[in-house]
Amino acid sequence: MYRSVKYQAWVRGTNKCIRCDYEPTRPGLEDDNPITFAHQTLGQAGTALKAPDTQGLPLCAQCHQIEHTMPPSEFWDGIDVKMEIIKQLTRYMEEKRL
Numbered sequence: 802m803y804r805s806v807k808y809q810a811w812v813r814g815t816n817k818c819i820r821c822d823y824e825p826t827r828p829g830l831e832d833d834n835p836i837t838f839a840h841q842t843l844g845q846a847g848t849a850l851k852a853p854d855t856q857g858l859p860l861c862a863q864c865h866q867i868e869h870t871m872p873p874s875e876f877w878d879g880i881d882v883k884m885e886i887i888k889q890l891t892r893y894m895e896e897k898r899l
Contacts, residue, residue: 803853803854803855804853804854805854808854808855808857808893809838809854809857811893811896812836812838812857812858812859812889812893813835813836813837813838813859814836815892815896816836816859816889817836817859817861818836818859818860818861818864819858819859819860819880819885820860820861820864820868820876820877820880821861821863821864823836823861823863823864833862834861834862834863835861835862836859836860836861836862837859837860837861837862837865838854838857838858838859839857839858839859839860839865839868840852840853840854840856840857841856841857841858841882841886842856842873855886855890856886857886857889858882858885858886858889859889
């Protein structure tokens with residue numbers, strides 16, 4: 802399973818919540834609603850394995866907590882999860898090339 806501490810830190814430090822658009826005013830510093838790294842299973846639920854970091858998205862802590870209490874289809878309604886993952890990975894790769 803692919804893990805990248807650097808990618809997780811980048812997602813938490815450079816993004817706003819893709820569900821509610823919350824954006825910390827001081828990313829990385831003490832915040833009561835920090836951006837978290839939420840692994841997405843992309844329909845592979847029940848495998849008992851956490852999804853790879855390449856399938857992670859930024860959620861604020863409040864939305865991340867809500868995500869674990871709702872059915873995925875309801876929580877992600879109106880958000881193209883696969884496209885958001887592609888956008889995150891593309892931005893990360895473009896910034897790392899600079």
